[in-house]
Amino acid sequence: MSDAINNPTGLPDVRALEKLANELFSALPGGYLSGPVPSEEILPQHHDIAQRNSNGLPSSAIYQGNAVDLSAPQTSLPDSNGLGLGHIPASTSGSGGVSGLQPGSKSPALALPYESEQPFEQQLKQALASVNIYSPSAQFPFTPSGILNEHAYYFASENQFSNGTTQPAFQVNLLRNDFPILSEQVNGKSLIWLDNAATTQKPRQVIERLSYFYQHENSNIHRAAHELAARSTDAYEGARQKVQNFINARSANEIIFVRGTTEAINLVAGSWGEQYLQQDDEIILTHLEHHANIVPWQLLAQKKGLKIRVIPVDEDGQLLLEEYARLLNPKTKLVAFTLVSNALGTITAAKTIVDMAHAAGAKVLADGAQSVSHIRTDVQLLDADWFVFSGHKIFGPTGIGVLYGKEALLNSTQPYHGGGNMIKDVTFESTQFHPAPSLFEAGTGNIADAVGLGAAIDYVQKIGIDNIYEYEHFLLNYATKKLEQIPGLRLIGTAAEKTSVLSFVLQGYTTTEVGEALSREGIAVRSGHHCAQPILRRFGLESTVRPSLAFYNTCSEIDTLAHVITSLQPRIK
Template sequence: MPNEVPAANFSPDLADHPRLGKALNLVHDKLPSLFAGGNGFNVNDPQTSLPDPHFPVNSAPVSGLGVSPSGLSGSNALNLGGFQAEDNNFFKPTLSSAQPASASPASGGISPSAVNQRNAVDLSNPQTSFHDPHVGVPTASTAGFGQVPQSVAGSGISPSVLPGQSNAFGDDLSRILSEIPVFRNETQVPLNAGSAGSQYYFLSGAGFGSHDPYAASRGFDSQTGSKALPLVKDAAGNVFDVERVKRDFPVFRETVNGHPLVWLDNAATTQKPKQVIDRIVYFYEHENSNIHRAAHELAARATDAYEGAREKSRAFLNARSVNEIIFVRGATEAINLVAKTWGAQNLNAGDEIIVSNLEHHANIVPWQQLAAKKGLKLRVIPVDDDGQILLSEYAKLLNPRTKLVSFTQVSNALGTVTPAKQIVEMAHAAGARVLVDGAQSVSHMRSDVQALNCDWFVFSGHKVFGPTGIGVLYGKEDLLNTTDPWQGGGNMIKDVTFEYTQFHNAPNRFEAGTGNIADAVGLGAAIDYVNKIGIDVIHDYEHHLLVYATGLLKDIPGLRLIGTAQNKASVMSFVFDKYQTEEVGAELNKVGIAVRSGHHCAQPILRRFGVETTVRPSLAFYNTCADVDLLVDTLYRLRSAKK
């Protein structure tokens, strides 16, 4: 199946993987027409904007490139597991001998393809998934990655006991606070090399020479030769090539008002690579079926694909078990699920819930509703004038009545990266449970739920280059299994009589009815894609691009950045003197730039800064300096029109 077999692991020995031979032969038959697509990306006409005098850069041209040869096939070739269509060595003639999976006996309850892989799932009792040796997802984690907390030195926090707390709590809190380092100007980011097959997105260090992969996306200064954006490399010294990445996204062949699309609305939703689109199409063409309960071949294929996506999600978050991964519609549904199950079951009048001032409405409204229904109190962690969590004030909010802390890892309105690990530790020291909203963090930094030790973690697939309408709720397994189900119906029960129903354990316990099977599979493909490049490489590239963009925006007369935390990701909210935010959004749209203008479903934090709406450009790893230049150039033009 598409994206199941990493390139580095390819060998004729994989011919026994069910359906692989069929898929490869199908693609091989179509290759001549795919190569004839003729839609290469012309790096000599990259739609760049102004050269910026504040950031003089190298003027060395990219000689002789013209249209990328790989671009001839890259935009419309079916990609299997990171293999590029131009790699003719990928298609081995021995694969044609692959035998199809044998059918299982009727009503046997075992997936036919799973039997062939020697890792059968008992479909009559589908408690969990299986390990698919053909699906390799890196699980190496970087503890606390991307979480550089504020200093609380001199905060006045008592080193002993907070009001109403035991000495043990005071000692734990004092230890936690004493371990919090001070912000540094630069965070050292360890890079990994991405997973197998990622080499396509990197230029070999040995053969790099004078080829600057960012040259097509920025201006030059021929006198200084300095670079505006440092070259981002993987652990092997290979240079990340943003132009190759961008060719994977069909939407970037679109034009808006006669201009190439520049997508700077990534905090709202990310665009989808061809590999994800192809994987969903493949599901509907070859695997479409309900899952778990039938013994026929298509049910087996759909079950394999769906549970394979669960395993990819588990590894992506570094959860202990696939039983801790529940598929939902998105982060909003995941938070509501926790509020209406665990919250309704465990919280009582007088109990307190803590959220931060940075929260999206989806992490405020469900708790407000629960508080109104059960007589709870909602308390809010304040932020400073840069939009950073005030840990000293958070510590004062914790008390014996605190039962839940629910907060975002990255603010969708400001881009602030919160000191998540410290917030979790302080909550646990007070005896509270913790939910982390990772909707804005998963596409920018490594997510490790074991390192965070949070009780729940939520994210949406469409924020991480996957489909809409699918997301993940992670929860600690013992916690999930003692929580009442949210919805009743099929797939979540062990046995039903008219007097009594016995429920499955997680994850089935919370997946009643027919779920969004195809888009869960698409989410798995998106995770494969991110892993192929490497989340640490993505983080490093985006960090440099954010610094570049912020440096330009802050110098524009009349532009006020909203949210200036030292540790940020992606987002650059601003207001512009003499312009309504919707005016700015409309003007940017005229030149093909898509940004969000509005309150971003985060009205409390915007009002903290005295505004109702902002313009919010937000970045992803397919954005370039040229995108930023065009944004800045257009804003300078608007400034000139209303001095």
Template structure:
């Protein structure tokens, strides 16, 4: 229907909480018929992550003096764009020292804060005006901004693929919204699993089964901590965010959504958060409704609320747009949907590597993400669900590992999460995801966010100096995505020119065709940043784009 709008003691990779496993006999541990013998609870996420062996050293990276207009990261209360300039905004005047200190102590729109997006409302396009002239402010003298150490050179050495050469040039990886690269610690952890722990889990009377089970369930504990989920029983391993959304659609959705019920999404969703709901609507007779966005790519909250009514059964929204970088006011939208009795799924595939995630603060009913977007392996992802939402969802696949007892007359299923993990799971990559979580927590998500935010401001300001370049997605609150089109060039031509210089970006529709068509384009070039990118990466990107424009002059 068309839319209306713990490893064993010998392991060098002990699992957090492994010393607090339930007591059990050797026979229970090795011969359990299913995962019910090992479902460790996480009462609450610790305020400070467990220490990890990858803490960065050195001094904070100094921001270079650019040759083009730029602005320090504390301008406009950490906002990327001026709220009154929705088309091609510029930066405001340099704040006083008192204003900067006040901004640092107040609710900020810098996206690593949990309040990001919760208080601001979308800018009206009716007030669009020409941008103010760009200024070139200097950093305030003797202003000691609170910033922890973040040694970018040390971090880059953790990622062996960054030593790769492409077309004779050092690889510059700016395709992070598609997938992130893997630190050596993740690569080593997966290798160790296959060398010392490889076995199926939850069954078999031998030592390797116990090791593999400990490693797999230890990874589940790390995910629960990473999301601030109250219990590991709320964490389901899947292949990725796409499978997680399909699981909810085919399990919870088939049970609770019927004819004339309504599902609400937004105009800036990834195809993975559109197609499963279209399929469900076609199967059940439900209606798919779409919340519009303004010319900056921000969700119009007033229009979103108009779509909500007693028929709304589910709202499914992205936390960060993969095509535009827009950070949506997710918590506010969850609260609005709950007032109408709707469940809410949050797609966190593009947010988990850029900002801290707290599913309890969001109060979402479901949260999904993919491991490969957060420096983990491909083929592993997570569905978080509130206990009552998971308990009210039937199994969506049948087989081993998810059963208590099977006869030819009936089958008794395990409780969540095992109910949704039929068959042999992706054990090694779940363990690798746990190692990736260890890595980002050792750096500190706030430090990562600050570094990326500074880099995003620097890159955005330089992109705006290139004649004929149009940024697609200029929301006030953004993560590290810089989609654009360049006058005189097809997007694939820009991508090919960058590739010749060893620079990897995405060119295409990014599995978000409705989002791009909202801005009158079919494709865009999409550089996207991650924690290991630096100013040299940005400068190399800008140099190629300027050369293209000079050749086309």
């Protein structure tokens, strides 16, 4: 190939390159790549090959003049409340189009505002134009991936949104190629995954990163001098730093790896709660909580004689903050709340809840299991004492999660488990412990899946959490309007601020019947109580059907969902 595209001087020949590119694109359907681009995360030892020249300089240092800097950072959405809740597009009509459409094509009736069409060939031409300004000192092997990186792959030309801000256009049909399971057939139908609040699907970057770990890095960490121990330790601690940066913690020492949100909450209850809470102290929860943020506190309350109080909600599923203010008192020692309800999708007033608790002298645990993949997290701005989430809710592996805690607070708390890796010295008379994070990571942890979580965070960072929120909120508005038009359907949870959850009941049908009817058409939703029985009973229900969205879902999938539900004629009991 190099002979075909390089002239005798060793520099790339523009005409030969254009001819090669035209042959490539003419052989592909729709002018787009038929598969995903190579991942930067899969082969760490080759990570810089396509992006650096022979002098070790990044490729962006060579492409100047009229060239596009494809590695430029994304523009962030305005953040009025510290949670990354950007402006919602005015338009709620459109189709991401997957059923019967080629990647990048449009439905004739609907147009997704995030898909500004720009031919892939034009992007290549723009990159090739910069070849004319090469100097002899800038010689290096030309590779298309050095120009057309992942940022260019996911985003087309910049779009002007309704609020006047400029954001990269969101190419959902191309992005879906990263998720192998989305090509799965269920009951002879294309899988439509709308059970994202239960667990998210995994991109190939995460799947292949796990495979690479077991093939090239597998070892226990911290406790050996050999090469594989160094590789695995670097990968594991590198993942910790990625989490730190993603949630904006002050230090990597504030990041504890656990099995998931449930273990993180139990850890706080079993360590700090056991150590500091006394009889008649009070814990405030909300009516929106998942069982994982109720049961550990109940067990502790029964053991130590504590009192649990609950913030109620209104008919839309919004917390009544004036009632919260009445609950706070000098006996309040802890407020534990969810940022997003897994059953209703309600976004809580997180910063207000934290500030009010701190003003009353209480500590705060914020459950981010349902928020972390949808809205930006800044633990320094939020100022909660602990923040918890699960890796499988943010496109990472199962069995891995995160407990963030303020460093001084962690180091003043007794350990939850005892064993190896968390000790400085052990005798039969006493033990000296390492500080956090090792203090709370006894034994061999889930090393590979921590690395996989790091890869998932890299993936989300490349797309941009604000872009994800903007697109998902568009989908939520679109889906809400579709479902509201279905006779006999009642939406549960209609808060003004919500994200990605559409719980409903259908007249004359049990939730199981609806879930099974959708499954026959390849549509995966959750039906049941969603481990949130108190909030469903607040609305007089024992279960709902719960479609839940992620950034790889499309308007076409929502149309199919609405069509199948509509086909179930309402039964009058």
